[in-house]
Amino acid sequence: MDEKRVAFITGGTSGIGKEVSLTLSREGFDIAINCINDPKNYQDVKKEVEANNVKCILVQGDVSVYQDTERMVKEVIDEYGRIDVLVNNAGITKDNLLMRMKKEDFNSVIDVNLIGTFNVTKNVVPYMIKQRYGRIISLASVVGVAGNAGQANYAASKAGIIGFTKSLAKELGSRNILVNAVAPGYIKTAMTDVLSDKIKDSIKEQIPLRTLGETKDVANLIKFLSSEDSSYITGQVIHVDGGMVM
Ligand SMILES: NC(=O)c1ccc[n+]([C@@H]2O[C@H](COP(=O)([O-])OP(=O)(O)OC[C@H]3O[C@@H](n4cnc5c(N)ncnc54)[C@H](O)[C@@H]3O)[C@@H](O)[C@H]2O)c1
Known part of the structure; x- marks a missing residue:
């Protein structure tokens, strides 16, 4: 591809999202990072990305709010003119057994993880169709495949992402847009730091x-x-889990 490639990563200031932002910047992508809080807090992440001789912008917004995602995607397009890779990474957990799970905790996890993935993707896809090129990569989880006691909300959101991914792969394949999901097992981040050593x-x-x-x-x-190298792979859910779920 002649033009500079652009990657947009949601929730890209910490954990897996930050690592993805840095890794893709080392591959030469210009980077747009979505953060939910004030971008002033993440100037260090921006500088780390820019140290790889690429551009980096921070776009603030909540992926569960449709208007925020509309505005954020416009900000990225205004800056770079294209989005080649979308990484739907923003996600939350609110774990509890069903008997103790509040309706709000079920809804908010679905809102951020699943509806958020819809909101951002919906706004990015028209540009990818125009480019006749795109890669959409969404963070699912092995829990969305195998289930997990205490995570009915989270597992439902991640299983939803898997169905969403496979449907979009069928809709968008003819437009040269590849859509895949990544299903991590347990990865060392803030999300798993809360677990006790015993667990x-x-x-x-x-x-x-x-x-x-x-x-x-x-x-x-x-x-x-x-x-x-992955140009013949779409509609897949690829596990990164040390063999935990087969
Ligand atoms: N860590 C694991 O073991 C693991 C396993 C499977 C899947 N995942 C998935 O990987 C992704 C990244 O998780 P992580 O472990 O790096 O956790 P993390 O908490 O470090 O990262 C999540 C990011 O999402 C952002 N975020 C949360 N709500 C948001 C919203 N409404 N709008 C915009 N941004 C929002 C947070 O600010 C944070 O930067 C998540 O989708 C998670 O479900 C993680």
């Missing part, structure tokens, strides 16, 4: 590779899915 040890027992994953394990797969 972490019992999780490791269920993982054939006997260790939690690193953010770079997920970012390396997303790098591959963003590259020309």
